[in-house]
Amino acid sequence: MTHSRRQFLSTASMLMAGAALPSALHGFHRVAAADKLNVGAIGINGMGWSDLNSILKVSGVNCIGICDVDKSVIDKRLGDLAKQNQKPTVYSDYRKLLENKDIDAVIIGTPDHWHCLQMADAVAAGKHVYVEKPIGNSIAECNVMVAAQEKSGKAVQVGQWQRSQKHFNDAIAFVHSGKLGQVRLVKVWAYMGWMKPVPVQPDGTPPAGVDYAQWLGPAEKRPFNPNRFHFNFRWFWDYAGGLMTDWGVHLIDYALYGMKAKYPKSVMASGGKFAYRDDAAETPDTLTTVYEFDGFNMLWEHATGIDNGPYGRTHGIAFVGNNGTLVLDRGGWEVIPEKGKMEAVPYTKSVDNGLDLHTKNFVDVIRSGNLNDLKTPIQTGALVAVNAQMGNIAYKTGKKVYWDGQKGQFTDKDANKYLSAGYHNGYKLPKV
Known part of the structure; x- marks a missing residue:
């Protein structure tokens, strides 16, 4: 694990404090309402596809890139998008999609174990991000994702769309x-x-x-x-x-x-x-x-x-x-x-469609530059994902576990073994 303990605890403390997001941070790259907003989508089989369809209902949004590891999914989505007059470039590696400087924002609809790496890479590449829930597959990943957003100043909306429902x-x-x-x-x-x-x-x-x-x-x-x-x-x-x-x-x-x-x-x-x-x-x-x-x-x-x-x-x-x-x-x-x-x-x-309201909110924030208007910023997504991960950790340990809010960890060493997800195949937890 390359993420330092000091950084882990600092991010956990920020989450606990519930600090408000600044309305404008370095590197935001606001997109004017009159401009086209170009999006790319990484993982387009399930919710990623639902998210992309929803965001394309917003005026001025255009899909110029899609990425998936399954060619049959790509082929199907190309046909579906052609019916909407969308002709995106196809990528087999999401990192190549992120190199496209014309893409303003990306949707991440991959399995949970990919969310942290892809979101951190996306904001580092200057993209705004709509990431599916749960944001991370471990408490450590949730903290890294918050730190990555705060360092970049990009808009990161989590797909907990009920936050947008009346x-x-x-x-x-x-x-x-x-x-x-x-x-x-x-x-x-x-x-x-x-x-x-x-x-x-x-x-x-x-x-x-x-x-x-x-x-x-x-x-x-x-x-x-x-x-x-x-x-x-x-x-x-x-x-x-x-x-x-x-x-x-x-x-x-x-x-x-x-x-x-x-x-x-x-x-x-x-x-x-x-x-x-x-x-x-x-x-x-x-x-x-x-x-x-x-x-x-x-x-x-x-x-x-x-x-x-x-x-x-x-x-x-x-x-x-x-x-x-x-x-x-x-x-x-x-x-x-x-x-x-x-x-x-x-x-x-x-009486409303939460997903459509949620993706529109994401676009509106990109255009306004006011991060405080996000319905589900990454800090909110991290808070609930950490709570859910705590439930799984308690189940895995078979114990009643106690949380030390000051240290950002459990008081039980067996529980703390589950704070981080294992990274394999040459991949490492992002260092922010």
Whole structure:
């Protein structure tokens, strides 16, 4: 690990302080509203493709570069983009895309284990960045990504698009109003009935046109297995953190936002592969995690193959107060009162497209130069990603672990072994 301990702790301290972003930093390279904004996209199979489609709806945005390790994905996207009168240059190596001085901003939609390297390289190359969540596959990577943005002064938006939705922000404003009374518990959950077992498959040869070495990047070298490729990569520790990070960063984000909280005092987690014991996935299909903050607990639950989550919702956040409980999900929010203590607030539905609002916000900030207007700056993305990683670390250690906010690490040496992700194949954690 080349990132120094001093730098690691300094960045962690900045995250804890929640320092405001300066409105203009060196090297911002503001793009005037009348100018074309040229974007490139790295990883365009899943959310990267959704992000690119969304940002192209913004007036004046043009795609001039795409990069993916899978030629079949490239070929399909070239056809899709041609229908939108977009004719990007194709790159097989993202570093070559970053050398294109005509590209103002990049979208990073690769698997989690690539986010840190690619984001750090992108801002160093003078690009603004829209990076998918979770931002890093370790706490150390999250800290490096914050440091890279702050050094560069570039706009970095994290793809937690719920931050741009009206009903989410209306619900949090209600929490902040104090009408719920003392909130002593926040429940956060993801019950994913659509998720089925990942069938065991033998190792084999990468499909024609796939640069598997480039896909692995800093991850441990292993034989190609279709289960670890494309969407299912998120169920393997080498590349991601399972539902704890995949959905957790979306939902825990709002729990922290509602409670104006940063980092917990302690975390403990229990779970495992209870539903699909013999499938190929590594990450737990069932997990319960308890975060202890000053004055309240946060409870995370996830379960695959089940839709009947708390309050009859597949996912959500519930702020449990003395006067009532506010329940919030992607569809809307409501308040369920404690008898005789407050009035109910009927269910209010979502009315907007969070992703489209989020990518437009990113473009608007690039054009205005005001980083404070970003809905999900890298500091916000790092805060929630670190909290989610803490849950996985508590699960892996099987202990109740305590966080030392001053040192930016756990008090347990076994837990601290998981602060950094291993880098392999000649790659090293970026040094900022």
